[in-house]
Amino acid sequence: MDHKLSSNVDEQIVIVELGSIRLKGELVVPENAEGIVLFAHSTGSSRYSTRNHYLAHLLRQEGRLATILIDLLTKEEETIDQRTKHFHCDIGFLAARLVAVTDWLLENPITRHLKVGYFGANTGGGAALMAAATRPMSVRAIVSRSGQTDLASEILSYLQAPTLLIVGGNDLPTMVTNEDALAQIPAKNKQLEIIPGATHQFGEPGALEEVARLASQWFQHYLTSFEPRDIHLHAMSLD
Numbered sequence: 001m002d003h004k005l006s007s008n009v010d011e012q013i014v015i016v017e018l019g020s021i022r023l024k025g026e027l028v029v030p031e032n033a034e035g036i037v038l039f040a041h042s043t044g045s046s047r048y049s050t051r052n053h054y055l056a057h058l059l060r061q062e063g064r065l066a067t068i069l070i071d072l073l074t075k076e077e078e079t080i081d082q083r084t085k086h087f088h089c090d091i092g093f094l095a096a097r098l099v100a101v102t103d104w105l106l107e108n109p110i111t112r113h114l115k116v117g118y119f120g121a122n123t124g125g126g127a128a129l130m131a132a133a134t135r136p137m138s139v140r141a142i143v144s145r146s147g148q149t150d151l152a153s154e155i156l157s158y159l160q161a162p163t164l165l166i167v168g169g170n171d172l173p174t175m176v177t178n179e180d181a182l183a184q185i186p187a188k189n190k191q192l193e194i195i196p197g198a199t200h201q202f203g204e205p206g207a208l209e210e211v212a213r214l215a216s217q218w219f220q221h222y223l224t225s226f227e228p229r230d231i232h233l234h235a236m237s238l239d
Contacts, residue, residue: 008032008063016070016104023101025070028060029110035140035223036066036105036114040098040124040131051201051208055119058212064224065216066114068105072097072124091151094127099134106138115223117141119215126151129181133158141222143215146174146200149181156181162189164218166211168198189222 010029015022029036037059039052049069056067071078072094073087081087087094098118105111116139120128125147132139133155142163149156149165163185165178175194182192193214198207 009060010110012110014068014070014108016101018097018100021074023071023074023097025068025101027066027068027111028056029066029114030060030063032063033066033114034064034225035117035219036068036111037117037119037219037223038098038101038105039067039069040094040118040120040128041069041072041122052119052121054208055212055215058209059119059216059219062216062220065219066111068101068111070101072101072127089123089148089151091123091127091130091148094124095130095134098127098131102131102135102138115140117143117219117223119143119145119219120147121145123148123151125149129159129163130155132161132163136160141219143218144178145202145211145215146171147178147181148174150177153181153184156184157186159185160187162218162222163187163191164214165190165192166214167192167194168200168202168207169194169196170198171200174200191218 008031012027014025014027041049052069059065059067102116118128125144126149128142129152132142139161142161144165146167167175167178178192195210198204202208202211
């Protein structure tokens with residue numbers, strides 16, 4: 001395990017061992033962190049995702065949230081997926097990996113005191129919803145960015161964690177599936193935020209920053225001692 005410690009941030013390259021499987025991740029824990037956000041990227045992406053690194057950086061700015069970016073597939077599995085798309089829509093497989101990493105976080109001395117949240121994107125968004133339904137007592141909040149919620153439709157009625165769905169206003173197919181998902185989720189605290197003018201990847205100027213702002217508010221509220229107790233989000237237009 002490589003370890004780098006500064007005066008106020010603990011940064012580690014960690015290895016999560018699942019039997020013979022070894023998943024490598026980047027764990028960053030600010031000194032005063034109260035919660036940790038586990039990023040669930042889509043297949044075809046990895047812990048090196050520039051979008052997720054940028055979002056993780058913004059989430060940590062207040063110093064109350066830790067982050068972990070981890071490869072959910074091994075190198076061999078990535079090679080298979082690139083050739084065959086074997087794991088592309090297998091969110092059950094990805095969800096099982098998320099659950100295993102969550103259990104690891106709850107046992108790790110550095111992270112076991114932190115409240116756990118998921119930040120999913122695309123297929124990773126669907127996997128995050130499924131994993132959260134599997135670990136209802138462990139996962140305290142979920143944010144899904146352009147999530148393929150239709151892939152998790154069979155478990156949505158079991159979801160209890162506060163859930164924020166974020167989609168672009170110009171991403172109509174994803175908007176429709178997320179609206180359907182919101183109606184099926186029984187969680188008391190749930191919300192759909194549509195960012196006007198944004199497309200599926202949020203590549204427009206200011207779009208990803210708006211995703212980060214909404215996600216940060218959600219996680220700060222449910223994973224930390226953030227006040228006030230009531231949260232009212234409103235996506236700002238990119239125009």
